[in-house]
Amino acid sequence: MTEKKQTFDRYEIRLSGSGGQGLVLGGVILAEALGVYEGKNVTQTQSYGPEARGGASRSDVVVSDGEIYYPKATELDLLLCLTQESCDQYYPSLKEGGLLVVDSDKVRQVPSPKAFSLPFIRIAREKVGTPVVANVVSISAVAGITGICSKDSILKAVLARAPRGTEEKNRLACELGYEMGAAAERGVHV
Amino acid sequence: MSETVKLYKSNQPLLMQGNEACGWGALAAGCRFFAGYPITPSTEIAELLARNLPRVGGYFIQMEDEIASIAAIIGASVAGSKSMTATSGPGYSLMQENLGYAYMAEVPIVVVNVQRGGPSTGLPTKVSQADTMQAKWGTHGDYYPIVLAPSSVKECFDMTIKAFNMAEQYRVPVTVLTDEVLGHMREIVILPEPSAVKVLNRPRPVDPPEWYKHFEITPDYLSPMASFGEGYRFHLTGLTHDESGFPTAKPNEIKAKLDKLKLKITRHREQITEIRSDMMEDAHIMVFAYGSTARAARQAIRMARKKRFKVGMVQPYTIWPFPDDKIAPLLENVDTVVVPELNQGQIIGEIERLSRRHVKVVPLQRYDGELITPSQIVDVIKEEHA
Structure with missing residues (x-):
């Protein structure tokens, strides 16, 4: 994990999976952490179907220190996949040298040996007690892996959006995710 | 603004959706009545106003459909309240009949249309961006709409305010034409204090009630507007009417009314229309783009400039009335205009009309539900440059 502030011309993140996994909200929280608490320029967009649950869902976050013209991600610097289907669909959009982050239980056929394969949904279920916070675990892990925003910023953003009464579960999910990501980046197996 | 209620957090960075920005813009402009029927991708506007209008003494009504929604806001406006509705294509279609009534009866209202794919549902x-022409020609008869097209979250805020100001000033319905990408996109914005927002109100009658004519033909074609219930008596109808508002069949009065509807807009075209031009000083190729497509174009011209292509960009913030006088001089200096839009070719007709075949006009049309990408535009620029 890098402690020093990174600067970006344009850094593109895509969070992908299926509807109901909370990835649109995950994108909003990540964008808020970067934009409101880290002072970057940021755009967050989404693509989803008319269904409330199921169907492909994705949320794009573009980060820059300068002005962002095109709001959507096209050449991904980081791709997070919580389903095999989304991994198959979006992996070709990952830049050379871009980071692939997948859920180790949901994505069994990983297209790159360099991928970070981590058990987001299992950690949410077993250590926090609900799979609902898998989105918070995964975006916090993205922050931990990339160092793109500090643990403090992502935690603030998570708590600002957490419904009343769920703060502790969300705090735990955020901390577990961030540490898991940071450890994976250092090459420590979890 | 007189309210002491804090509308939103001003002067600090916020992550906000385009739809939310439209809602806050409406409140800052003095909107105190919203009637609507929820429809994706516009619903967040109604949600925000349902929560916040009561806080400032305003009213929110969810109506049975879009026909009733626009009827309700016309009524509220005639009673003196700044009023708005928000919808998407299917609802905008249903609103066309009463939108025509509002053009004829010269009622200031604001309609936000967050465009989604059509036709039908x-x-x-x-x-x-396939409602571009509907926003001009959607209802029958001759009339002159004002339609604004923002391209960022901040512009959604600013242009909703501008829409209210122009609706009030010109006594005309104003459409804010956004789209699904803009409506749902979140960006960092810093909003001004509501008290720092420039708000215009409809001209009020100075004559005593017995002399008042609701549709008086004045030198600038803009008539003062009294509200129902203030002692000023007037008649409102969709039938072609005289200055007092009563139906007429006299050719001179009919022509005077239709001229008024036209001239109150065209005589003020210079103040109404707004464009932005980027890197046009030495450009041989112009990219002409509006709404969310302008975001792709803005990045595309920067990518193309890196390849030393002499390309610039013009973006209309007002699409109707079309800013002829501001765009025509810029067309004289270019060989080619690339027109990306999310439909099968709508605004391109205006550029073809203005270019009078002296300039090559190249379409780039995407209508598969996805936003045009910068590299698609760069590819066309490359081809045209070769």
């Missing part, structure tokens, strides 16, 4: 969650 089309693509609820996908982007489109």
Whole structure:
């Protein structure tokens, strides 16, 4: 994990999976952490179907220190996949040298040996007690892996959006995710 | 603004959706009545106003459909309240009849149309710009709409305010034409204090009630507007009417009314229309783009400039009335205009009309529910440059 502030011309993140996994909200929280608490320029967009649950869902976050013209991600610097289907669909959009982050239980056929394969949904279920916070675990892990925003910023953003009464579960999910990501980046197996 | 209620957090960075920005813009402009029927991708505007209008003494009504929604806001406006509705293509179609009534009866209202794919129910969650011509020609008869097209979250805020100001000033319905990408996109914005927002109100009558004519033909074609219930008596109808508002069949009065509807807009075209031009000083190729497509174009011209292509960009913030006088001089200096839009070719007709075949006009049309990408535009620029 890098402690020093990174600067970006344009850094593109895509969070992908299926509807109901909370990835649109995950994108909003990540964008808020970067934009409101880290002072970057940021755009967050989404693509989803008319269904409330199921169907492909994705949320794009573009980060820059300068002005962002095109709001959507096209050449991904980081791709997070919580389903095999989304991994198959979006992996070709990952830049050379871009980071692939997948859920180790949901994505069994990983297209790159360099991928970070981590058990987001299992950690949410077993250590926090609900799979609902898998989105918070995964975006916090993205922050931990990339160092793109500090643990403090992502935690603030998570708590600002957490419904009343769920703060502790969300705090735990955020901390577990961030540490898991940071450890994976250092090459420590979890 | 007189309210002491804090509308939103001003002067600090916020992550906000385009739809939310439209809602806050409406409140800052003095909107105190919203009637609507929820429809993707516009619903967040109604949600925000349902929560916040009561806080400032305003009213929110969810109506039975879009026909009733626009009827309700026309009524509220005639009673003196700044009023708005928000919808998407299917609802905008249903509103056309009463939109025509508002043009004829000269009622200031604001309609936000967050465009999605069509025709019919089309693509609820996908982007489109295919209502561009509907916003001009949607209802029958001769009339002159004002239609604004923002391209960022901040512009959604600013242009909703501008829409109210122009609706009030010109006594005309104003459409804010956004789209699914803009409506749902979140960006960092810093909003001004509501008290720092420039708000215009409809001209009020100075004559005593017995002399008042609701549709008085004045030198600038703009008539003062009294509200129902203030002691000023007037008649409102969709039938062609004289200055007092009563139906007429006299050719001179009919012509005077239709001229008024036209001239109150065209005589003020210079103040109404707004464009932005980027890197046009030495450009041989112009990219002409509006709404969310302008975001792709803005990045595309920067990518193309890196390859030393002499390309610039013009973006209309007002699409109707079309800014002829501001765009025509810029067309004289270019060989080619590339027109990306999310439909099968709508605004391109205006550029073809203005270019009078002296300039090559190249379409780039995407209507598969996805936003045009910068590299698609760069590819066309490359081809035209070769």
